[in-house]
Amino acid sequence: EAGVTQSPTHLIKTRGQQATLRCSPISGHTSVYWYQQALGLGLQFLLWYDEGEERNRGNFPPRFSGRQFPNYSSELNVNALELEDSALYLCASTGAYEQYFGPGTRLTVT
Amino acid sequence: RKEVEQDPGPFNVPEGATVAFNCTYSNSASQSFFWYRQDCRKEPKLLMSVYSSGNEDGRFTAQLNRASQYISLLIRDSKLSDSATYLCVAVGVTGGGNKLTFGTGTQLKVEL
Numbered sequence: 030e031a032g033v034t035q036s037p038t039h040l041i042k043t044r045g046q047q048a049t050l051r052c053s054p055i056s057g058h059t060s061v062y063w064y065q066q067a068l069g070l071g072l073q074f075l076l077w078y079d080e081g082e083e084r085n086r087g088n089f090p091p092r093f094s095g096r097q098f099p100n101y102s103s104e105l106n107v108n109a110l111e112l113e114d115s116a117l118y119l120c121a122s123t124g125a126y127e128q129y130f131g132p133g134t135r136l137t138v139t
Numbered sequence: 140r141k142e143v144e145q146d147p148g149p150f151n152v153p154e155g156a157t158v159a160f161n162c163t164y165s166n167s168a169s170q171s172f173f174w175y176r177q178d179c180r181k182e183p184k185l186l187m188s189v190y191s192s193g194n195e196d197g198r199f200t201a202q203l204n205r206a207s208q209y210i211s212l213l214i215r216d217s218k219l220s221d222s223a224t225y226l227c228v229a230v231g232v233t234g235g236g237n238k239l240t241f242g243t244g245t246q247l248k249v250e251l
Binding site: 070085123126128129 | 180181182226230242243244
C-alpha cells in the first residue's frame with residue numbers, strides 16, 4: 030500500500046513569490062493535515078482538511094491557505110513568501126487518531 | 140506553558156544502555172498519545188501508541204500516567220540505529236475535531 034506522497038521534494042523561491050505544495054494521502058484516508066517544521070523547531074500545525082472542507086487551522090497568517098480535492102489530495106499555498114517561511118512542510122493523513130507523514134517538501138526562500 | 144513538553148536532550152548513551160524519556164502534557168482532556176521517531180531531515184514515523192495499561196513493542200515500552208499527566212518511553216538495549224529525535228504526541232478533541240499536539244522532541248544519540 031502506497032504511503033503519503035508529497036511533491037515537490039525541494040522548492041526554492043524568492044521573497045514575495047508564491048509556493049504551491051501538493052500531498053496525496055494514503056488510499057482510504059479522507060483527512061489531510063499540514064505542518065510546518067522550521068529548522069530546530071517542533072512541528073507547528075497549519076491546516077486540517079477533511080472531506081473537502083477546511084476543518085481547522087493553526088496560528089498562521091491568511092497567506093497560508095489550501096484546499097482538498099475530491100480525490101482527497103491536497104494543496105498548500107503560501108503567498109507573499111517571507112524568509113522565515115523556509116522550512117520543511119509535512120503532510121499527514123490520519124487513521125483513527127494516529128497520523129502518517131509524507132516525506133515533506135523542503136521550501137527555501139531566498 | 141507548552142501544551143506538550145519534552146526535555147530536548149541530547150541524551151548520549153552507550154550502546155546497550157537503557158534510556159527513558161518523559162513527556163508532560165497540560166490538557167487533561169487529551170484522549171490518545173503516541174510516540175514518533177524522526178531521523179535528521181526526515182519525516183516523523185509512528186513508533187507506538189501509548190495505552191493506559193502500558194504497552195511494549197520489543198525493546199520499547201510506553202507508559203501513561205494520567206494522574207500526573209505524563210507519558211514515558213523506555214528503550215532497552217539501545218542500538219546505534221536508535222539515534223534519532225523522539226516526539227511525543229497528545230490528541231485532544233476540540234470543536235474542530237481531533238487536535239494532535241506534538242512535543243518539540245528529545246534527541247537520543249547512541250554511541251559505541
